[in-house]
Amino acid sequence: SDDDGDGDGDGGGGGGGAASGSAAAAPAAPVAATYRSLKVLTAGAVAGACSRSTVAPLERVKIMMQVQDLMEGGKGVHGVRYNTIAQGLRGIYSNEGAKGLFKGNGTNVVRILPYSATQFFVFDKLKRVYGRMRGRDVNDTNPGEKLILGSCAGAASVIVSYPLDFVRGRLSVQGANTSARYTGIVNAIATIARQEGVMKLYHGMQPSLVGIMPYVGIQFSTYHTLKPLAMKKYGVTTDKELPIWLSLACGGVAGAAAQTAAYPFDLLRRRFQMQGFVGAGASEGYSSLTGAFKHVVRTEGVRGLYKGLAPNYAKVVPVIAVQFMVFEEMKKLLGIA
Template identity: 25%
Template sequence: MSTPRRSPFAGVRYEHLVAGVSGGVASTLILHPLDLLKIRFAVNDGPAASAKPHYTGLTQALGHIFRHEGIRGLYRGVTPNVWGAGSAWGFYFLFYNSIKSYLQGGNPKVHLGPGLHMAAAAEAGVLTLVMTNPIWVVKTRLCLQSTSGGGGATAASATHYNGMVDALVKTYKYEGVRGLYKGFVPGVFGVSHGALQFMAYEEMKAQYNRYRNLPIDAKLTMVEYLSFASLSKLFAAVTTYPYQVLRARMQDQHAHYDNLRHCVKETWRYEGLQGFYRGLTPYLVHVMPNICLVFLIYETVSGSSSS
């Protein structure tokens, strides 16, 4: 007997969207300065370095930004970052749990295994990236904008932005739709980051609950959620970090790369292997508390909504 096909929309639950948005917005507002430092360190060298301030360490970078740009400088790009993180986490959790529910046939106690967990996370990542890439382009460019940058009058009019809307308009005006989707290809490669992270997170939760002789969807304590979230993020971050450097550099308004291959070639030429891990320290300092906040708020909000 053939079983009836289940609609892919049957598992859509909007509390996942609300929970993801809540976690993304809260963590971004608290930790944005660390994200800004990560982006600036990622593009801190290479052929376009002369157009930007040079940083030698976290303390020196914080001091330089504070002296030249004030507190406001530490929050450059926060508006698109809030929009981007909120919408990205919201859509990601919505898509991921909908796809996961479809693969489970609507039974949350069915264990999918590492392969299907990665597939669900990868599909959710691509769908989310299509919807949010323009916001990430604007966020990156606003974070890289500083009062000490160079450039003539024409360059300034094209690459100096007065806010999120102005950046979106100017990017589209001078570069078209292609400009809004710069960094999309390394972003697609970066889907592997989310896939590895969610695979590790789901597998650790499932194996831990099996060890306790509980259903795989049993709720955990705050400390357990935080532990699994941080360990899964650390695993994914170290494995896939170079794509974030390439993505930031391709989105940088001060640099000009023909394509991803050109960006890889120039990074290797000027900096070697170390160049692909620029900004890793501020990135880890930023993402570890970030992911803990996102997952903790997500699990709390989604858990209370479904109870």
């Protein structure tokens, strides 16, 4: 009764297939597995796009708060320091209008499609392969094993999507009153590759990988541990019967737990990305994750590692809750629940 529609993919229709003979079942199995994989990729992509779009304004405020200390005078893009979520939202709206609240979201959605699809697909695939290797039911994994599988899924998703994430950070801090350095996603990628080198698009991926692996690992482990417990408590026997509120609740808890552990790495990742960007004015050059960590702690204190965490909590709980809820609903819609 656990996650990811395993009855449909691995064993639910096995009785009828076995009865009709192994000759027919053998060639059909790879086709069925491929078809299911495409459905998982689709469900993951849709879940990511829907969840991130709901909190785009909070994401922009978070990024601006994270990098404003690198701006000249410690002031942000609009020449004003934002200390609260509400202040940031008001400042963006008054300076750039409602459209400004969603600046960079197009890039975010484009980035999140491969990111989220890869994440859900790799976790689903690894869970199945691991289950078969261990000779166990595909869902018979403990929280520690789920943590490792989720971490691997997180690493894969970063490698696939990092260049788009890098560009999103640059686009988000372009102010309305400054001459735009980039006109869009493609232009930004081309300009960065031409002026700073192709590998610049992967600058800062080390802290991103280090941060995302435990983040996604804790996220998936928490969700897929809480979900069967909650289903049992409320008498839900299959994923097809899973109520929306339950997947939202489990997803929210999973998001909060993961964010608490991984946030400092997210902040360091943004700092790496802003180096060398005209307007960010960073004089310090971070040569390594350890160096960046020491510099932030020395100049801003331990609290500096959690700068912008408040708006991120407000964003991450609903975004992860919506992500898992939409994925579960897409599984029902696509017939893999």
